[in-house]
Amino acid sequence: MQIYESLKHTTWECKYHVVFIPKYRRKALYVQLRRDLGAVFRDLAEQKECKVEEGHLKPDHVHMLLSVPPKYAVSSVLGFIKGKSAIHIARVYAGRRRNFVGQHFWARGYWVSTVGKNEVAVRRYIQEQEKEDQRLEQLEMAAL
Secondary structure (H helix, E strand, C coil): CCCCEECCCCEECCEEEEEECEHHHCCCCCHHHHHHHHHHHHHHHHHCCCEEEEEEECCCCEEEEEECCCCCCHHHHHHHHHHHHHHHHHHHHCCCCCCCCCCCCECCCCEEEECHHHHHHHHHHHHHHHHHHHHHHHHHHHHC
């Protein structure tokens, strides 16, 4: 039996596969930053009553399986997560303490898809993404 989320007057299951990238797709998500961002994303999602069910940070993009209550738009939750995490990155890693007008870490857009009944497949895809990318890179090198 499946367990659903609930609010006072609503029972729901709204899960989304989300992908977004750093600005200019630069490979900025390296070792320490990748470790810290997972916890940051989870904390920010909890502030909007959301949950990061699964996630993987690649050097040039982020995959998340995000559970969002129906009272929030996915766009507003992602805007909040991307905005607040960019401020965190600037403060912790760039040493800035004030507001940073005009400085952005994440690119403007994102990709989102509803999960529905294929949640297991989406979870597996997110977990195995790095292995698949490494396999493709090896095939490209062998072709040269």
